[in-house]
Amino acid sequence: GAVVSQHPSRVICKSGTSVKIECRSLDFQATTMFWYRQFPKQSLMLMATSNEGSKATYEQGVEKDKFLINHASLTLSTLTVTSAHPEDSSFYICSARDPGQNNEKLFFGSGTQLSVL
Amino acid sequence: SQQGEEDPQALSIQEGENATMNCSYKTSINNLQWYRQNSGRGLVHLILIRSNEREKHSGRLRVTLDTSKKSSSLLITASRAADTASYFCATDATGYSTLTFGKGTMLLVSP
Numbered sequence: 001g002a003v004v005s006q007h008p009s010r011v012i013c014k015s016g017t018s019v020k021i022e023c024r025s026l027d028f029q030a031t032t033m034f035w036y037r038q039f040p041k042q043s044l045m046l047m048a049t050s051n052e053g054s055k056a057t058y059e060q061g062v063e064k065d066k067f068l069i070n071h072a073s074l075t076l077s078t079l080t081v082t083s084a085h086p087e088d089s090s091f092y093i094c095s096a097r098d099p100g101q102n103n104e105k106l107f108f109g110s111g112t113q114l115s116v117l
Numbered sequence: 118s119q120q121g122e123e124d125p126q127a128l129s130i131q132e133g134e135n136a137t138m139n140c141s142y143k144t145s146i147n148n149l150q151w152y153r154q155n156s157g158r159g160l161v162h163l164i165l166i167r168s169n170e171r172e173k174h175s176g177r178l179r180v181t182l183d184t185s186k187k188s189s190s191l192l193i194t195a196s197r198a199a200d201t202a203s204y205f206c207a208t209d210a211t212g213y214s215t216l217t218f219g220k221g222t223m224l225l226v227s228p
Contacts, residue, residue, distance in 0.1 A: 043219060046215055091157070104150075104165060108160045110158055111157065
Protein backbone atom coordinates (compact mmCIF):
# COMPACT_ATOMS: atom_id res chain seq x y z
CA GLY A 1 0.00 0.00 0.00
CA ALA A 2 0.93 3.64 -0.30
CA VAL A 3 3.19 5.01 2.39
CA VAL A 4 3.16 8.49 3.87
CA SER A 5 6.08 9.43 6.05
CA GLN A 6 5.82 12.23 8.59
CA HIS A 7 8.64 13.77 10.61
CA PRO A 8 9.33 14.49 13.34
CA SER A 9 7.13 12.21 15.39
CA ARG A 10 7.53 14.33 18.47
CA VAL A 11 8.84 17.83 19.04
CA ILE A 12 9.14 20.00 22.12
CA CYS A 13 9.84 23.65 21.61
CA LYS A 14 9.89 26.92 23.48
CA SER A 15 7.13 29.45 23.10
CA GLY A 16 7.84 31.86 20.27
CA THR A 17 9.86 29.49 18.13
CA SER A 18 8.80 27.98 14.81
CA VAL A 19 8.45 24.30 14.11
CA LYS A 20 8.44 22.60 10.70
CA ILE A 21 6.70 19.29 10.11
CA GLU A 22 7.38 17.32 6.94
CA CYS A 23 5.03 14.98 5.14
CA ARG A 24 6.30 12.82 2.31
CA SER A 25 4.57 10.38 0.00
CA LEU A 26 7.19 7.67 -0.45
CA ASP A 27 5.89 5.57 -3.31
CA PHE A 28 3.38 7.75 -5.07
CA GLN A 29 2.94 11.32 -6.18
CA ALA A 30 0.44 13.45 -4.34
CA THR A 31 -0.75 16.67 -5.91
CA THR A 32 -2.86 17.21 -2.83
CA MET A 33 -2.11 16.57 0.82
CA PHE A 34 -4.26 17.21 3.83
CA TRP A 35 -3.23 18.51 7.24
CA TYR A 36 -5.27 17.64 10.31
CA ARG A 37 -5.08 18.60 13.93
CA GLN A 38 -6.25 16.33 16.72
CA PHE A 39 -6.72 17.06 20.40
CA PRO A 40 -6.60 14.23 22.95
CA LYS A 41 -9.48 11.82 22.55
CA GLN A 42 -11.02 14.02 19.90
CA SER A 43 -11.66 13.64 16.21
CA LEU A 44 -9.54 14.99 13.40
CA MET A 45 -10.06 18.58 12.41
CA LEU A 46 -9.06 19.45 8.85
CA MET A 47 -6.79 22.47 8.90
CA ALA A 48 -5.86 22.89 5.28
CA THR A 49 -5.50 21.26 1.91
CA SER A 50 -2.02 21.52 0.47
CA ASN A 51 -1.83 21.85 -3.32
CA GLU A 52 1.38 21.18 -5.22
CA GLY A 53 2.63 24.31 -6.92
CA SER A 54 -0.09 26.58 -5.60
CA LYS A 55 -1.43 28.07 -2.42
CA ALA A 56 -2.95 25.94 0.25
CA THR A 57 -6.65 26.08 0.97
CA TYR A 58 -7.30 26.76 4.63
CA GLU A 59 -10.40 25.82 6.57
CA GLN A 60 -12.41 28.50 8.24
CA GLY A 61 -10.86 29.66 11.47
CA VAL A 62 -7.35 28.43 10.68
CA GLU A 63 -4.78 31.22 10.59
CA LYS A 64 -2.80 31.18 7.37
CA ASP A 65 0.07 33.18 8.80
CA LYS A 66 0.24 30.95 11.81
CA PHE A 67 0.24 27.65 9.99
CA LEU A 68 2.36 28.00 6.86
CA ILE A 69 1.97 25.25 4.31
CA ASN A 70 4.33 24.63 1.42
CA HIS A 71 3.87 21.92 -1.19
CA ALA A 72 6.90 22.42 -3.38
CA SER A 73 7.03 18.97 -4.96
CA LEU A 74 4.72 16.08 -5.73
CA THR A 75 6.05 14.12 -2.77
CA LEU A 76 6.59 16.71 -0.04
CA SER A 77 4.37 19.03 1.91
CA THR A 78 5.50 20.95 4.98
CA LEU A 79 3.55 22.58 7.78
CA THR A 80 5.34 25.29 9.74
CA VAL A 81 3.84 26.41 13.01
CA THR A 82 5.16 29.94 13.39
CA SER A 83 5.72 31.65 16.72
CA ALA A 84 4.33 28.65 18.52
CA HIS A 85 2.45 29.08 21.76
CA PRO A 86 1.26 26.53 24.33
CA GLU A 87 -2.23 26.52 22.80
CA ASP A 88 -0.68 25.20 19.57
CA SER A 89 0.30 22.03 21.40
CA SER A 90 -1.51 19.23 19.64
CA PHE A 91 -1.18 16.16 17.46
CA TYR A 92 -0.76 17.07 13.79
CA ILE A 93 -1.35 14.48 11.07
CA CYS A 94 -0.92 14.66 7.34
CA SER A 95 -2.56 12.48 4.72
CA ALA A 96 -2.75 12.01 0.99
CA ARG A 97 -4.62 10.05 -1.63
CA ASP A 98 -2.81 7.75 -4.03
CA PRO A 99 -3.95 8.37 -7.62
CA GLY A 100 -3.00 4.80 -8.39
CA GLN A 101 -5.64 3.59 -5.95
CA ASN A 102 -8.61 5.50 -7.30
CA ASN A 103 -7.98 8.49 -5.06
CA GLU A 104 -10.63 7.29 -2.66
CA LYS A 105 -9.01 6.36 0.61
CA LEU A 106 -6.55 8.42 2.60
CA PHE A 107 -3.10 7.30 3.62
CA PHE A 108 -1.88 8.91 6.81
CA GLY A 109 1.46 9.81 8.24
CA SER A 110 2.21 8.63 11.75
CA GLY A 111 1.58 12.07 13.21
CA THR A 112 3.61 14.68 15.07
CA GLN A 113 3.03 15.43 18.73
CA LEU A 114 3.90 19.08 19.28
CA SER A 115 4.44 20.34 22.80
CA VAL A 116 5.08 24.04 23.25
CA LEU A 117 6.51 25.05 26.62
CA SER B 118 -18.53 20.86 11.08
CA GLN B 119 -18.33 17.18 11.87
CA GLN B 120 -20.39 15.02 9.59
CA GLY B 121 -20.27 11.66 11.33
CA GLU B 122 -21.28 10.87 14.84
CA GLU B 123 -20.18 7.55 16.24
CA ASP B 124 -21.67 5.72 19.12
CA PRO B 125 -20.82 4.49 21.54
CA GLN B 126 -18.02 6.89 22.42
CA ALA B 127 -16.28 4.10 24.28
CA LEU B 128 -16.71 0.34 24.25
CA SER B 129 -15.08 -2.19 26.53
CA ILE B 130 -15.32 -5.92 25.76
CA GLN B 131 -13.54 -9.20 26.35
CA GLU B 132 -11.45 -11.02 23.77
CA GLY B 133 -13.56 -13.22 21.58
CA GLU B 134 -16.63 -11.02 21.80
CA ASN B 135 -17.99 -9.00 18.90
CA ALA B 136 -17.76 -5.23 18.84
CA THR B 137 -20.30 -3.06 17.05
CA MET B 138 -19.85 0.63 16.40
CA ASN B 139 -22.35 2.91 14.75
CA CYS B 140 -21.99 6.04 12.70
CA SER B 141 -24.62 8.55 11.65
CA TYR B 142 -24.18 11.34 9.15
CA LYS B 143 -26.19 14.28 7.92
CA THR B 144 -25.82 14.84 4.19
CA SER B 145 -25.72 12.67 1.09
CA ILE B 146 -22.51 10.78 0.44
CA ASN B 147 -20.61 9.04 -2.33
CA ASN B 148 -18.94 6.65 0.08
CA LEU B 149 -18.30 6.07 3.76
CA GLN B 150 -15.02 4.83 5.14
CA TRP B 151 -13.84 3.41 8.44
CA TYR B 152 -10.41 4.09 9.87
CA ARG B 153 -8.54 2.81 12.86
CA GLN B 154 -6.12 4.78 15.01
CA ASN B 155 -3.81 3.32 17.59
CA SER B 156 -2.94 5.69 20.40
CA GLY B 157 -0.53 8.41 19.29
CA ARG B 158 -0.38 7.18 15.71
CA GLY B 159 -1.82 8.02 12.33
CA LEU B 160 -4.98 6.50 10.94
CA VAL B 161 -5.18 3.33 8.92
CA HIS B 162 -7.88 2.72 6.35
CA LEU B 163 -10.02 -0.32 7.11
CA ILE B 164 -12.85 -0.49 4.64
CA LEU B 165 -14.84 1.62 2.20
CA ILE B 166 -18.50 1.19 1.33
CA ARG B 167 -20.14 3.03 -1.52
CA SER B 168 -23.53 4.65 -1.39
CA ASN B 169 -25.03 1.95 -3.63
CA GLU B 170 -23.77 -0.87 -1.41
CA ARG B 171 -25.53 -2.17 1.67
CA GLU B 172 -22.98 -4.49 3.19
CA LYS B 173 -19.31 -5.25 2.82
CA HIS B 174 -16.93 -7.70 4.43
CA SER B 175 -13.20 -7.73 4.94
CA GLY B 176 -11.75 -10.45 7.13
CA ARG B 177 -13.28 -10.02 10.59
CA LEU B 178 -14.85 -6.72 9.61
CA ARG B 179 -18.40 -6.26 8.44
CA VAL B 180 -19.73 -2.87 7.45
CA THR B 181 -23.33 -2.00 6.69
CA LEU B 182 -24.72 1.17 5.18
CA ASP B 183 -28.29 2.42 5.31
CA THR B 184 -28.52 5.56 3.21
CA SER B 185 -32.20 6.05 4.06
CA LYS B 186 -31.26 6.37 7.72
CA LYS B 187 -27.89 7.96 6.98
CA SER B 188 -26.15 5.46 9.18
CA SER B 189 -23.45 2.83 9.06
CA SER B 190 -22.20 0.19 11.42
CA LEU B 191 -18.85 -1.53 11.82
CA LEU B 192 -18.80 -5.01 13.30
CA ILE B 193 -15.57 -6.60 14.44
CA THR B 194 -16.06 -10.29 15.08
CA ALA B 195 -14.04 -12.42 17.49
CA SER B 196 -12.19 -9.41 18.81
CA ARG B 197 -8.59 -9.56 19.95
CA ALA B 198 -6.60 -7.44 22.37
CA ALA B 199 -4.75 -6.06 19.34
CA ASP B 200 -8.03 -4.55 18.10
CA THR B 201 -7.82 -2.02 20.94
CA ALA B 202 -7.84 1.36 19.18
CA SER B 203 -10.06 4.25 18.21
CA TYR B 204 -12.31 3.76 15.21
CA PHE B 205 -13.53 6.62 13.05
CA CYS B 206 -16.05 6.78 10.28
CA ALA B 207 -15.45 9.30 7.52
CA THR B 208 -17.78 10.45 4.79
CA ASP B 209 -16.92 11.49 1.27
CA ALA B 210 -19.58 13.61 -0.36
CA THR B 211 -18.46 13.42 -3.96
CA GLY B 212 -15.95 10.61 -4.27
CA TYR B 213 -12.89 12.81 -4.30
CA SER B 214 -13.66 15.55 -1.81
CA THR B 215 -12.09 15.99 1.58
CA LEU B 216 -13.22 13.43 4.12
CA THR B 217 -15.15 14.50 7.16
CA PHE B 218 -14.43 12.44 10.24
CA GLY B 219 -16.72 11.54 13.09
CA LYS B 220 -15.78 11.74 16.75
CA GLY B 221 -14.73 8.14 16.98
CA THR B 222 -15.30 5.15 19.21
CA MET B 223 -12.59 4.06 21.60
CA LEU B 224 -12.55 0.27 21.74
CA LEU B 225 -10.83 -1.58 24.56
CA VAL B 226 -10.51 -5.34 24.22
CA SER B 227 -9.35 -7.04 27.38
CA PRO B 228 -7.52 -10.37 27.28
